[in-house]
Amino acid sequence: MSSVDLQSLAESLVDAARRAGADQADALSASGQSISIDMRGGALEHADRAEGVEIGLRVLIGGRQASVSASSHSPAAIAEMAERAVAMAREAPVDDNLGLADPDQLARHRDAAGLQIADDRPDPTPDHLQDLALRAEAAARDMPGISQVESANASFSRRFLWLAASNGFSGGYGRTTHAISTVAITGEGLGMERDYAGESRVWAEDLPAPEDIGRLAAERTLARAGSRKPPTGAFPILYDRRVASSLIGHLLSAVNGSAVARGASWLRKDLGQPVLPEGFDLTEDPLRPRYPSSRPFDAEGLPTRARKIVEGGVLQGWTLDLATARKLGMDSTASAARGLSSAPSPTNSNVILTPGTATPEDLIAKMGTGLIVTSMLGASINGTTGDYSRGAAGFWVEGGRIAYPVNECTIAGNLRDMLMTIEAADDALPWRGIEAGSILVRGMTVAGA
Structure with a gap:
């Protein structure tokens, strides 16, 4: 889902809350996709892929607040969310410290330009992630003294969120995460020891080589023997x-x-x-x-x-x-x-x-x-x-x-x-x-x- 669509969703939630009787409201809309690959013994053990759009709404009425969320974002679902949140808020205890920011407190920059918190290169393919996990596993397994590699994982996620509020704020940004991890085992039975290594980065190019992560997991494990x-x-x-x-x-x-x-x-x-x-x-x-x-x-x-x-x-x-x-x-x-x-x-x-x-x-x-x-x-x-x-x-x-x-x-x-x-x-x-x-x-x- 595009940032424009997320903006529209968040702002629609705020509008619906005001129509339902909220004094103030803020809303989050988020879209995300992720893929995770686990390798074991040189073969694929588990692969997981997920994607979706979720929305959340907070309403405030006279010092009372309530929050609701949903994965459905049709106009009817949004209207129902707003009505439910307002009904919940009316039954909540009063806290006079609750309330949105004054408009003059709000950030002027409404995106993450310059922060580089989203990798702008194409998303990695499942085959690429599988290769990274295989390389990490092989590096750990090849260390003398390692009896098995419990798991080697490579994953990626991309998420975009938008925040809108009845005080006039509306802004959003994206974020990515690349990760590689390995768990190695030495010994058997009661003498078994395990340790791990893992790294995550916003940008794939900032990650260590998977071989480095696999070897580090093995070295840490071997040091724990005895x-x-x-x-x-x-x-x-x-x-x-x-x-x-x-x-x-x-x-x-x-x-x-x-x-x-x-x-x-x-x-x-x-x-x-x-x-x-x-x-x-x-x-x-x-x-x-x-x-x-x-x-x-x-x-x-x-x-x-x-x-x-x-x-x-x-x-x-x-x-x-x-x-x-x-x-x-x-x-x-x-x-x-x-x-x-x-x-x-x-x-x-x-x-x-x-x-x-x-x-x-x-x-x-x-x-x-x-x-x-x-x-x-x-x-x-x-x-x-x-x-x-x-x-x-x-x-x-x-x-x-x-x-x-x-x-x-x-x-x-x-x-x-x-x-x-x-x-x-x-x-x-x-x-x-x-x-x-x-x-x-x-x-x-x-x-x-």
Whole structure:
């Protein structure tokens, strides 16, 4: 479906909502197509292709709101959606902070020109994606010690969305994603270990070669052979760059306006206070060209911009949409995101942590004895207190050197204390939603053998 058709759909939804009795309304229309190929043992294991058009409508009446979505977009379906949404809104609780942006707040640029977030080359064919997956699988399988390749996947998606609102906003843009991933296995039975590698990009030309991804999956898997539990005690922990972003993600969750407005954030009283060591900045830039979460405007039509969440270690502000900003007596940071059937909520786009000057090897040597975490599973995070506990696997370090791989352990601490002790390495990778290198954290608890 063309952008003109999506624009017409979104604007028709808004018009229908106003006719049905809504005070204000905004609507999303989205078209998408995707294809995914999985190879195993040199043969096609699974192929999936999907395409469709979906629409979503939010209506507001006297401080009440409701959201609905549908895959049917006939005139009759649109009229029925609007009537249903208005009926739902009239039964919703009142929140005087709800409401669309004022017209003078809206973005002037209504497309993504210059951001390069949609590959303008022809879409890859299924045969091409199958070839990429085969090459990744072969590279992993050919590494001595790999017993099997669990899966090798190549995928592509192209999506276009349009946002229209009764305050006069109407704009849209497209986005593409190319991805390759591989999961490899070594050993058998109880001695089996697996690991993976995967990369995604907006532009196909920015992807690593599939052979590089397959070999990396194999190398990571082979390094895990012979894993055992680590000792129990208090040790420094190095979050490998594969998982360091999760630590920063917990900080971002704590400065999210939704949590702060509910009083459910362990940082709710720390605006203007140190939350990272001196010298660390945490910057958000939704306008980075070719980055997967870049966007010219947010889900409420406000212009996005770069900003410092943390500067010099000091917390500068919350991440806000219009409703949470009004609750807190502040201005929106143009951070709203929404699904087709949900109201806007704050989120982040392209976050960068100040890199360190040390290499990961320097930090490992500095640890002496401790744990390198390369993967995690499960989580028990108390958003109000910052108490933190997660299952982990990685490598045990003794004498400043990797001694052996470990699994089946738990790491625990308090996020406030953890983040105030961090040291960052210089190995951050580009193209990530959170760009952070390996991070060393002092004084955590490891529960192993």
